[in-house]
Amino acid sequence: MRSPVPACPCPPRIDAARRLWHPPADIQGTKMNLFADIRSLVVASLEDMVASGALPAGLDMTNVAVEPPRDAAHGDMATNAAMVLAKPAGMAPRAIAEALAARLAGDPRIVSAEVAGPGFLNLRLTAESWRGVVKAALGAGRDFGRSAMGRGTKVNVEFVSANPTGPMHVGHTRGAVFGDALAALLDFAGHEVTREYYINDGGAQVDVLARSAYERYREANGLSPEIAEGLYPGDYLIPVGEALKAKYGVSLLDRPEADWLTEVREFATEKMMEMIREDLALLGVKMDVFTSEKAITASGKIEEAIETLRGMGLIYDGTLEPPKGKLPEDWEEREQTLFKSTAFGDDVDRPVKKSDGSWTYFAPDIAYHWDKVSRGYDLLIDVLGADHGGYVKRLKAVVAALSNRRVDLEVKLIQLVKLFKNGEPFKMSKRAGTFVTLRDVVEQAGADVTRFVMLTRKNDAALDFDFDKVLEQSKDNPVFYVQYAHARVCSVLRKAAEAGIAADDATLAAADHGKLAHEAEIALAKKIAEWPRLVEIAARGQEPHRIAFYLYELASDLHGLWNRGNEDASLRFIQDDPSTAQAKIALARAAGVVISAGLGILGVTPAEEMR
RNA sequence: GGCCCCGUAGCUCAGGGGAUAGAGCGACCGCCUCCUAAGCGGUAGGUCACAGGUUCGAAUCCUGUCGGGGCCGCCA
Incomplete structure (x- = not known):
């Protein structure tokens, strides 16, 4: 009777590598680098x-x-x-x-x-020296390469923060993937990381949501909806209308808006957030904290923050110069309450109150960032769409002012995702029904492909996302290349088990690595040795794409060595002599461990088998 | 008008003070009796947009120009 082939020892799920982690004392510092x-x-x-x-x-x-x-x-x-x-x-x-x-x-x-x-x-x-790296990698497992670089540094990574008015689209998807991978990377480099989502539930857009949902509620009650210009026409609100009917029956019909707006707004916003959480779950993104703009506003933190700034002499009433170039049609000079952001490097001072006395969009952001500062973070990272580029300087000014320059704010701008289909640019339009959601992308391409592709580009460069290439799952797609390298390592481990060769990590770590003598083998060990260094470079630069490129190179080295085995049997991992085999398998497994750890940071599954 | 990002091989992009600038795709020539060919080896392909400057050394940093994209009060 054959004994069953044991499962690949690689952790099959990605969660374990992504949780908050504190380096044990014995691998702190740099001795594995x-x-x-x-x-x-x-x-x-x-x-x-x-x-x-x-x-x-x-x-x-x-x-x-x-x-x-x-x-x-x-x-x-x-x-x-x-x-x-x-x-x-x-x-x-x-x-x-x-x-x-x-x-x-x-x-x-x-x-x-x-x-x-x-x-x-x-x-x-x-x-x-290089053989020692193999031993260290096997000893540390997926913790190999973890750094103590960020020890004692509390980092808040705010990302996605999509308005709770509809499903997430492709642009949000890139921000979600980037923010999540950046958070995992900083965690791996020893920082104490919080993943945070800021819910924009306090502005006029959630009133629009409420009115749109109300029309769907009328529709659910057999009336024809009046989706006026400016309301959200999407089908995704139909179930919300039905849920409103289930909860309220006919009691909200034929009532003035003032009677139902608050309740419908809260109901619809909660439904939208449920949907967004589901979308995030599809991508494998899990937030630690959701912070509500409305709650921030209700708590009086805006007034507190503004008064704090006023106490610093940074708030005044005044008028702004009209913008240069093309002047808005309806421009007139008005007195507003302004934040003196020019004191911290901004180009002009920024309004916090409109001329009618209500807060601008900027005011809750001041309060929110003040809140984050007061929670004791050493570093704040905002992952924003590139169209928010104009807000970077004022946000930095706020954080600098409200933290007495103690806290640094890094804003990572995510450039556009350009969709392609059949080699042609694919225009998105809500009205034409060609609105591509996160769900569309993930359901068609899969979370692994979506994540890896979106991480093989710097955040500040535009990304072409070609549906055909992605759907083909062709070899052009680097994610398969890397996953395949990992699957090959798992295949070697399965073969070892069939041959009765002990190949658990402890045995491999203790193997006679002196049998690894060929330059091609040492070359792979050298590549593995670069991993801890690369982690620190990527974390320091806040550039998760470097992980993806390194993994590609490592996979390439492994594939290269694998094929050398076709010409030279002494370079195969499985050998007749168990001791020799264990040394060679140790090398393959060390590479597999690093691929597994790296894919863990990117949130991509390390495949165990690909056929 | 101002601010931000980008310009590197035919295409898509890495590299962002250091030696002879790299990869994938596309093109061309090879490799399965063999641990998974979703793989590998080789050939061809460059004025790193342009012009100055800093430096022992610049694709990389600074200034300017050109080209592409984004943003610029009472929207969020």
């Missing part, structure tokens, strides 16, 4: 040189970098130390490099240190 380790070695050596008088005192080492060289022929790592320090030290770069090379050569991890070009120091590391 070989590039950081060697940089520490370089800096320590430079400090020794200072101590011994070989270099002058007082040098700033912050620009000293240890990086993978562009050309692998140059070695494993390169440092710019000599070039960076040449000028402040008043010495020739090559002289510094030579002296540094002599010191580094004494380290057991360093095979060679050669001066090259204008003063680069090219380092080669022992194969044993």
Whole structure:
């Protein structure tokens, strides 16, 4: 009787990697990041040189970098130390490099240190160093690459924040995917992250929603709806009308708006938020906090925030210059209550009160950001559509003012998603019924494809989303390429089990990795070694797309090694000798672990099998 | 008029002070008796929009120009 093949040990669900995480003490710091380790070695050596008088005192080492060289022929790592320090030290770069090379050569991890070009120091590391990375990856599992970089930093990532007046569309989808991946990335880099959704339920648009829903309510009661110009015509409000009928019967019919507006507004808004939560769930996005604009307003926080600013001398009554260029038809000069955002780098001061004395849209935003500041975050991130670019400076000004410049606000603008179908631009129009919702996209393309495609572009570059390419699920689609690499690793593990080779992570971590000696194998280990470094670079730049590109490269290296096995049987992972096999499988599994962790950050499922 | 983003191979895009600028697609030539060919190897393809400047060093930073997109009080 054959024993059943054990399931791939990769965690099948993505949730586990995405929850809030605090690094245990033993993997805090940088000891799993070989590039950081060697940089520490370089800096320590430079400090020794200072101590011994070989270099002058007082040098700033912050620009000293240890990086993978562009050309692998140059070695494993390169440092710019000599070039960076040449000028402040008043010495020739090559002289510094030579002296540094002599010191580094004494380290057991360093095979060679050669001066090259204008003063680069090219380092080669022992194969044993790279094998150590495989062991570390297997020991840490999907925690390999986690960083303590953000330790002690509380970050609030506000994203989506779609108006609760209808279903989410493609533009929201990109913002949702980006914000969620950014939050996961910052979490992985050791920050304490809150995912937050700001519900714009306080403005005139929810009154419009209420009136639109009321017409559907009339319709549900057998009357013909009057969807006037300016109301939301979408079918998605029909069920809301029916639900209103179920709750209120005929009691709201033939009553003045003032009698039903508040109740219908709250009812419809809640229904819209239910729908939006379902949409987010389809994408695999889970918020930690929903904050209501209406609640902020009702709590009196707007007045508090404005009075706080007034106390700082940043609120005054005045008039603004008319905008340059084309003047609005109905422009007239009016006195408004203004926030002195120019004191914090804005171009003009911004109105917080309209001429009729009511708050502008900006006022609740002031209160909301004040609320976020008061919740003790060290960093606020707003993920907004690119059409909100004009609000960035005033928002930054608010946060700077209300936090005494303690809290930084980063605004990540999400550029347009351009839809294509049959190679032609696909215009969206609510009226023409060609309105593409998040649900449309996810139901057709799947959450994994949607997420990965939207993360293979910088947030500030426009994204072409071609339905045909995505629906084809062709090999053009990088998500399959990466998932397939992971599936191949799982396949190797299944084969190992069939062959009776123990291949659990603990066994693999303890395998005789000295059997990994071929340059193609060491090359893959080197790529794996870059992962912890990449995580920190991506997190520092708040650029989750870097994860996607790295995973593609890692998958490419794994596929390459796999195919080498076709020509050279000694490069296959499954070998007759169990000890040799375990060493090779360990390498594959280490790559799989990193792919799994990286896809976890992106919110994409690491497929175990693809046929 | 002002502010923000973008301009890199035929196409879609990475790289954003460092060495000979990369990938995918498309084109061309190869690779399945073999752990999954949704894979791999190779060839061809560049004035990094343009002009100045900073620097030992610029696709990368600064200024300007050109081209594309977005935004600019009493909407949200």
